[in-house]
Amino acid sequence: MVQIVQVFNNNSALVDIGDHRQAIVSGKGIAFNRHKGSSIVSDKVDKIFYLDTKESQKTLYFLLKDIPIDIVTTTYEIIDYGVKKYNYNVLDYAYITLSDHILGSYQRILKGNYVENLIPDMHDQYPVEYAIANHALLVIENNLRVVFPKSEIRGIALHFINAKGNESQTVTLKKNESEDINEIVNKILNRNQIFRVDANSNYYDRFMIHLQYLAGRLDEPEDKKELNPNLEVEMRNSYPDSFEIANDIYEAIQEKLGKDLSSNELIYFIIHIQRLIQEDVKS
Incomplete structure (x- = not known):
């Protein structure tokens, strides 16, 4: 039985999936009237993001201190897309930098003080990263109900370029x-x-x-x-x-x-x- 570790809101929660593994699950009303220790109705799960390592779990807890859960789950969905579609793995710190980037752009757009970034276009050198970033704008629009400017593709792609790694690679803070x-x-x-x-x-x-x-x-x-x-x-x-x-x-x-x-x-x-x-x- 999949049990809730932490309820984020009515539509998302952190769950224990056994073997010391956790995951973020989301779906309409999936955590409504639920609490820690409650079970999850599996047929309500629309998306699941696995946290397979202690480091990935620490990263999530770090994010939740300052980043709204909707931004966090959007970030996980974007990175998950890159992993599944292109077998593109990133180091854990990409979750921190990308979620921070999305939150900053989101807030500036809502406040009306967004300034287009001037990052050079590198899509010829990094077609996969740009394809992931292009899809990211669709995820952001669907999840957050805001349209990011096309220039954001360059900024988002840079996070993937900068944090490319592999599944076994971790970065230890020194x-x-x-x-x-x-x-x-x-x-x-x-x-x-x-x-x-x-x-x-x-x-x-x-x-x-x-x-x-x-x-x-x-x-x-x-x-x-x-x-x-x-x-x-x-x-x-x-x-x-x-x-x-x-x-x-x-x-x-x-x-x-x-x-x-x-x-x-x-x-x-x-x-x-x-x-x-x-x-x-x-x-």
Whole structure:
């Protein structure tokens, strides 16, 4: 018998499926008048998202502290689609960064202050990631009743590109290296008069999450293909201020830790910094 571990709302719950495994289930009225220990009516289950590892369970609990459950289940559905349709697996931290991204865009659209992202189009290099992101917009519209701009495909695809992994791969957070990286980044950001304020808090926190998991990725084998080198030149020309700050961070981290970073990281740094300072595109 499948028992409820936690009720999220009338339409979704966390359940125990045996063998120390859990799953998120959703369906209309599936958890109505139910509580912890209640059984689930299986024919009401529309969707199920498995949490097969302790790490994935921890990730869910982390998300539920700050992210509405509808955003969380939408994120799981998008990633689940990538896994089933394209056998595309991502590291657990993608659930955190992608849900944060969706929540931020969702809130800005509702408030009427959405600004189209200026992430370069890389669909020729990453057709699978862009196909998943394109489908993501349909899932978001169906689940959240809001239409995301087409430019969001580029932003969502980047989360998949940045967090591609395999089923057996996990990223272990390394406290010492993570603290070193954060110290470097904060010093450079402060030197450039970039601080966390209400207006940029979403982007700032997302950058910090990226950096936190960067420390855990440093010793992992690099199996992701490099981004087009022309992209670095293009972004350097378009966002010279962002490039200079990002490059300072990129070089300082390598020097401090004595490890080589993928050139992809520089691109991601530029994108994060550009979001923080909203630098005008240079023609």
